[in-house]
Each structure stands twice: as C-alpha cells, then as structure tokens.
Amino acid sequence: MDTKKIIDKIVATSNASVEEIVNILHSHCDDYLFDQADQIRKKYCGDEIHLRAIIEFSNHCRCDCSYCGINKQNTTLYRYRMEPAEIIEYVKKAYTAGYKTIVLQSGEDMWYTKEKITSIIKAIKKLGDIAITLSIGERDYDTYKQWRLDGADRFLIKHETADEALYNSLHPHSSFKNRIKSLKWLKELGYQIGSGFMIGLPGQTLYTIAEDILLLKELDVDMAGIGPFIPHPKTKLKSSSTGSSLLTLKALAITRILLKTPHLPTTTSLEVINIKDRKNAFYTGANVIMRKVHPYKYRKLYEIYPNPSIQEKSIEEERKEIEDYIKMLGRKVSISRGDSLK
Numbered sequence: 001m002d003t004k005k006i007i008d009k010i011v012a013t014s015n016a017s018v019e020e021i022v023n024i025l026h027s028h029c030d031d032y033l034f035d036q037a038d039q040i041r042k043k044y045c046g047d048e049i050h051l052r053a054i055i056e057f058s059n060h061c062r063c064d065c066s067y068c069g070i071n072k073q074n075t076t077l078y079r080y081r082m083e084p085a086e087i088i089e090y091v092k093k094a095y096t097a098g099y100k101t102i103v104l105q106s107g108e109d110m111w112y113t114k115e116k117i118t119s120i121i122k123a124i125k126k127l128g129d130i131a132i133t134l135s136i137g138e139r140d141y142d143t144y145k146q147w148r149l150d151g152a153d154r155f156l157i158k159h160e161t162a163d164e165a166l167y168n169s170l171h172p173h174s175s176f177k178n179r180i181k182s183l184k185w186l187k188e189l190g191y192q193i194g195s196g197f198m199i200g201l202p203g204q205t206l207y208t209i210a211e212d213i214l215l216l217k218e219l220d221v222d223m224a225g226i227g228p229f230i231p232h233p234k235t236k237l238k239s240s241s242t243g244s245s246l247l248t249l250k251a252l253a254i255t256r257i258l259l260k261t262p263h264l265p266t267t268t269s270l271e272v273i274n275i276k277d278r279k280n281a282f283y284t285g286a287n288v289i290m291r292k293v294h295p296y297k298y299r300k301l302y303e304i305y306p307n308p309s310i311q312e313k314s315i316e317e318e319r320k321e322i323e324d325y326i327k328m329l330g331r332k333v334s335i336s337r338g339d340s341l342k
C-alpha cells in the first residue's frame, strides 16, 4: 500500500499493524508524516507546551543496564545522594519559578526507602498544587500503592525495548516481564503512566521499533519518551553506534498519529545529538520539555550518556530562556499542571 494511504488510515482509525509502521519507518514520506503528526498534536493537545522540572536526586543504582552510564559496574563514577530536605528545597525553587510538575528521578537506590519517599511526597504536596512524577525504577506493588496514596500522580518507567530477548540481554538484573508488570501495576493503581524506548540499540530493527510503538498503545500510556541511544564509554555498549535522530522523529510522529493524546517530550538525548532536532520534535508531535533544576555539582554526575557541560544558569534564567524559545516557536507556555489528556 502507498505510504501516504497508510498514514491516512492510521490517522482515521487509530489502528496500525507492525507491517504498516515498518512501511512508514522505511519510506521517505517524512514530510507528509510530520505534517500529519503536527496537525494531530494541534487538534488533540493544542498549542501548549508543558514544562516539567526534573530533579535527578541520586546516581546510586543497583542495576546493570548495558547502555547506561550510571550502571553499578561503573566504579569510576563518584556517587551522590541528595538528602530529602535538599530535594524539597529545590522543589520549592522550581515551584516558585513557575513549574507545576516535578519529576523525581534517580537510579534504583534502595537507600530511599518506602518511608523516605513517602515523607518527600507529603512535604511536596504541602507546598502547593504540584504534580509529582516518580521515575525511580522497579519496586514492589505495596510500595507503589503507598506512594500513590501519599499523593504521587505519575510514574515514568520506560519499557526501553519491546524485544523481550533484547531487553533481557541488556538488563541482566531484571526482566522484560518484570518491567511490564510494573507498568501494569502502576496503571491499575491510578498513576498516569509513562513509558518509552530508545532508538538505535544494537540488535534493534525497524520491526522492533514498530513493536515499541504498538506496545505504547497496548499499555495505554499517558506519556512516552522516545530518544536516540548514545553510547557511553563506561558501558558494555561503548563501541556501538549512536541512534538516528531522523528515525527518532519518525517514531515520535507515528506515536502521535496512532495514540493521539499522550504527552510526548523532546528528549534530552535528541537535543544532545543535535540541538536543532528539539525544534523539529515540536513540529512532529512533541508537546513537553523537561528542565533540570537540581544543583550543577550533581548534574555532571548524572551522566547516563555523554552530555556536554553547559553554562551554569539560575532556575529562573533557564525557565525564562525556555519560555522565550516556546514563544519563538509560535506555541504557548502551559500554565496548568499538564495532566493526562485522556
């Protein structure tokens, strides 16, 4: 079938087969795809771009992910933890600067017990109407349940790849089944859930990417992060190639036309490869951007992939810069919490 017709069919029916998605990924019908994705984004999400503040509060990690720079085997990395009081202090600063969503992200660090995270959630909720997204990995059902009761709103835990054998080889400490189980529990508990995957993992094919997109649909995600893989020198995949930005943008656009409403960020890894693709992502389906707000002394240590150091600015300055950028794109800065559009 002609690729344009496949795109039209997906737009109209919100259904696609693996083969149809592979056809689009393989084709050169990019302008048409991107244009459709931009129109769908406008129709379902409007012109608002949601800003999220992220605090990477610990780089300790019990996991051994083959692609990630903070994997536990990287013994050359200085490990840090932010104390709960320091985390709250930075949440306050971000809230004052205008952020209404705080993403708390870390390695899988059991130093932050169920109780410690509970106290952090409760303290944040006392500050105001702030949405909390947790991105702290796999825990048991009761722990997820407690944090939801405490007021956590969202949980981000990417499936990384829909190829079960590939997933298991990249994550020797856990399994694909566990990851999917966590996502399903979180959904059942009433969290707004976020998944996502990387483009360009060694062993991945266009079929895998099609399965990745279809898995986002099956999981019924509220948000999804899709970014290119970037090799890190302190990982097993140090000699692998960087993922393609174009393929990342195509996967983002197909996700937008198939799923319609999820919040889709421009991922930092896409910006790192080529800053110009941040703008492209906003014209191919994206409607969210995250900004780091924790102290610079920690930012350099949270290197999941090589990330060139940037000029230090205050949270307010960075917020202003991104707001100006959004306006320059002809879009609006969201002043809401940016909850799920479903």
Ligand code: 5AD
Pocket: 067, 068, 069, 158, 160, 196, 197, 198, 227, 228, 229, 230, 231, 232, 269, 304, 305
């Ligand atoms: N390249 C690109 N993205 C990566 N992530 C982890 N390591 C890398 C890498 N080397 C992504 C994963 C993870 C998120 C926090 O960062 O998708 O879920």
